[in-house]
Amino acid sequence: DAMVIQNPRYQVTQFGKPVTLSCSQTLNHNVMYWYQQKSSQAPKLLFHYYDKDFNNEADTPDNFQSRRPNTSFCFLDIRSPGLGDAAMYLCATSRSRGGIGKLFFGSGTQLSVL
């Protein structure tokens, strides 16, 4: 059974049209992460939540926002998608924030921007 669920699997949006990607988890983990992964590149951490504590990476564009209304759900909002934002977006969870903790990833949302 999937433990980290991302919807939709594929999302097509238009240049400049806001889009929201969703992630839910059944693991009751404290930490939720959003990564951006482009072809042949490492997953790039955008931000993470430790419970309700939001942690933004320094180089994450302002165009990217996130919401975590409760433990189970986390959303990624892209306010004005550009062509360069086309990528796979991965949600992950972990029990703790420490590096030794295992990351559980969802299947990702492949975003296309036309």
Next chain:
Amino acid sequence: TQLLEQSPQFLSIQEGENLTVYCNSSSVFSSLQWYRQEPGEGPVLLVTVVTGGEVKKLKRLTFQFGDARKDSSLHITAAQPGDTGLYLCAGARTSGNTPLVFGKGTRLSVIA
């Protein structure tokens, strides 16, 4: 700058061959993880190594953490088509609350 360098970037081999992929850094990591990512899916954790010099085996996969905890290798014996995927290493810089740093990965293709 890429903190974790993985090599080779691409590898295509025949079924039954052995292979080794590498994850190198000039930085020390408190622990290092290896993930495998199949097309259209999220990465799945294979192993975590914590102690310098540690060797862990997972069936035909052997993982080694360097003595200085700056590098790691993954050796696959008698590769099978099911081993095809993107192999990512990820390191924890400290034992504190810093999120993992990922390498770019090695994309492995095993041809039957």
